[in-house]
Amino acid sequence: MxxxxxxxxxxxxxxxxDAFFASVEILDNPELRGRPVIVGGAGPRGVVAAASYEARAFGVHSAMPGALARRKCPQAIFLDGRHxxxxxxxxxxxxxxxxxxxxxxxxxxxxxxxxxxxxxxxxxxxxxxxxxxxxxxxxxxxxxxxxxxxxxxxxxxxxxxxxxxxxxxxxxxxxxxxxxxxxxxIQEFLDPLPVGAIWGVGPKTREKLERLGIRTVRQLAAMPVSGLRQGLGVAAGEHLAALSRGHDDRPVVPDVAAKSVSHEVTFATDLIERPALDREIVRLADAVAARLRASATQGRTVQLKVRFGTFETLTRSHSVSTALDDGLAIAKAARTMLDQIDENTIGVVPTLGVTYTGIYEPVADLAAALDDLQERTGLDVDIHVDGASGGFTAPFCAPDLQWDFRLPRVKSISASGHK
CATH class of the missing domain: 3.30.70.270 (Reverse transcriptase/Diguanylate cyclase domain)
Known part of the structure; x- marks a missing residue:
């Protein structure tokens, strides 16, 4: 047994x-009680961070563009977040x-x-x-x-x-x-649910399951594991087979250390000139460095994220030999990566982000989040993995880690031979 x-x-x-950010605002200002409250979403590029249930009744939800939320609920009270x-x-x-x-x-x-x-x-x-x-x-x-x-x-x-x-x-x-x-x-609870209720089943995986005639958890649980392996891949097939039967042995892990420290901002107006970009890189790097020092943490990898006005997003990462928590050093690495992006493409840059980390990134979690995003907004975003050193070590040191083409959203993987 x-x-x-x-x-x-x-x-x-x-x-x-329940509706945490909005509920805190209502707690601190009882006059807002019973009214549609939206946290975030201000400005032409704002995104809703949270919405009270009164706002949700109009179809407003988190991650919705603020302009759309305002159209759906013009009487809503928009508040800046107080993190x-x-x-x-x-x-x-x-x-x-x-x-x-x-x-x-x-x-x-x-x-x-x-x-x-x-x-x-x-x-x-x-x-x-x-x-x-x-x-x-x-x-x-x-x-x-x-x-x-x-x-x-x-x-x-x-x-x-x-x-x-x-x-x-x-x-x-x-x-x-x-x-x-x-x-x-357990099975009585799971069986009626749509297969999309299971972690890891986003639009693309659901399409594959529907081609197998699977639309509910009951149908998924009835499918032989061998068939799921063949249709979805070994790891994904076994993962969904276990969850469809309610099996999940993961322990509750207290005091999980932060895997990365990041800071990013969406600008109200586009940044076009390189000097403006450099100034923002320094500001973001200083913010990251301050948080690293506050948590007595250092790291070896700096990641830069640049998002264009077309919503195309580019990321670059650079590893250093000595762990650092210095803002100028982080900014220098970020500026070096910005140099690698063709200057002719830097026409509209609404977002910059710097991440300082040193372990495997949760690519599978990112894929699941993007599946959820597509489910809510229709945006279909591919993943392009910068393998860096992890692309060479993960297959041997963490063979069960899903970060590669086993995830349908991963469309390309780059790796540097010098790693």
Missing amino acids: SARATAAPRTILHVDM HRYREVSAAVMAIFAEVTPLVEPLSLDEAFLDVTGRRRSLGDGPAIAAMIRRRVLDDVGLTCSIGVAPNKFLAKLATETAKPRATPRGPVFSDGVAVVDPAH
């Missing part, structure tokens, strides 16, 4: 704050989680996994612990959250979606905010 079959079910919570304040509130929420269990894995400022298996004897079962956390967050912080309870991370995150408030023209409709996946009824 397998370890999976004999092991006692874990109790995993996925906690997601220092969001971090303060997030810290208070995460502190509550940490009082419940040391096994807290933050995913973002407003989202985390908690493993409360070891607290069931003292605090009660999963639903009871989830209800207690919701009360604490509401009483101590003044915000609501939705919680999924399940035997693993995959199922808990799916459950959270069913616990979320519903946006309606009459205002948000709240349930008790807790959704539970019973370990004895």
Whole structure:
């Protein structure tokens, strides 16, 4: 009998704050309560960072262009983001989680996994612990959250979606905010869901599955693993086969260290002249360096991102022999990479970004995020991987890491022989 079959079910919570940024703004300014509030989205190139449920009732959602959000909901109140304040509130929420269990894995400022298996004897079962956390967050912080309870991370995150408030023209409709996946009824929970509900199934993968006659999780679970391997590739096929049956052995990993430090900005007007670009590179590099020093971190790789007015995005990366946290050194490396981009193409540059990192980038997570973006906006964005040194080491040191042509969105891979 397998370890999976004999092991006692874990109790995993996925906690997601409700419309977090917008809710913090309403918390600090109660006069906004009941009104459509949108954080971000100001200016001709603004993008919505968050929307209250009153705004969502008009079809506004995060990552939507601000101009479109304004057309959908002209009466909305647009606010600039206050990220220092969001971090303060997030810290208070995460502190509550940490009082419940040391096994807290933050995913973002407003989202985390908690493993409360070891607290069931003292605090009660999963639903009871989830209800207690919701009360604490509401009483101590003044915000609501939705919680999924399940035997693993995959199922808990799916459950959270069913616990979320519903946006309606009459205002948000709240349930008790807790959704539970019973370990004895996992397949019953999964079977009716569209196959796109599974992590890693974006538009392109869904098209492949539909060609196999698979549109629901029930149909996916019924498909022999050998057929999925043949249709999707070995790694992707086995991954989806496991999730379709509710199998996810990933642990909750507390205190995950930041994998990179980045800073980027979308400019209100296009930058055309090289001196202006150089000034912004210095400013961005200084911001990255300050955050590196604040976290007592150094790195060896600088990445530059340049986005043109056509929304074409180019990235360049450069590794140094000695780990640095100095803004001038980071700026020098970034300017060197900018030199490698044909000056005749630098006509419209609305975005620059610098990333300082030193480990494998989560290409599979990026692909999943782009799948979600296409699902919401219709934008189909390919991935071109700069293999750098990782392209030579990953196949041997991390053979199960999906970063290459096993991901349908990866269209090209470049690597430098000197690495």
